[in-house]
Amino acid sequence: MEKVPMTAAGFNRLQEELKHLKITERPAVIKAIAEAREHGDLSENAEYHAARERQSFIEGRVLELEDKISRAEVIDPAKLTGSTVKFGATVTLADQDTDEETTYQIVGQDESDIKNRLLSIQAPLARALINKSVGDSVEVSTPGGSKLYEIVSVEFR
Numbered sequence: 001m002e003k004v005p006m007t008a009a010g011f012n013r014l015q016e017e018l019k020h021l022k023i024t025e026r027p028a029v030i031k032a033i034a035e036a037r038e039h040g041d042l043s044e045n046a047e048y049h050a051a052r053e054r055q056s057f058i059e060g061r062v063l064e065l066e067d068k069i070s071r072a073e074v075i076d077p078a079k080l081t082g083s084t085v086k087f088g089a090t091v092t093l094a095d096q097d098t099d100e101e102t103t104y105q106i107v108g109q110d111e112s113d114i115k116n117r118l119l120s121i122q123a124p125l126a127r128a129l130i131n132k133s134v135g136d137s138v139e140v141s142t143p144g145g146s147k148l149y150e151i152v153s154v155e156f157r
Contacts, residue, residue: 008076
């Protein structure tokens with residue numbers, strides 16, 4: 001079974017979502033199905049079919065979350081050290097064309113949020129950065145063409 005790397009914050013978010021689905025969403029959809037059944041003929045009952053579809057989505061998501069949580073490898077970036085890029089690292093990059101600097105933290109796939117500079121470990125840029133050090137250059141293929149970045153700093157916070 002393949003482990004799923006994530007930070008403690010990402011792990012907690014998955015647990016909270018699972019709890020919400022089990023405690024709030026699941027009972028609500030069961031109630032909606034029961035109410036829709038009371039309306040009579042199920043073959044032409046749109047409310048019933050919508051509630052069943054919602055129940056299917058919730059149950060699928062619960063299974064997915066339980067699987068990820070069971071395979072989670074929680075990594076605390078603050079306990080890591082070194083000058084090479086690895087999971088949890090906060091990396092400052094300089095675009096070699098524009099000299100513009102950008103900082104990203106490399107996080108688990110379910111935690112990524114590019115607006116908040118949280119870069120998925122599965123992202124092409126993160127994969128290119130792994131095991132590189134300060135001063136190294138990395139080339140990444142983007143939809144707009146190839147980009148070249150230099151690693152300015154690597155921190156673990």
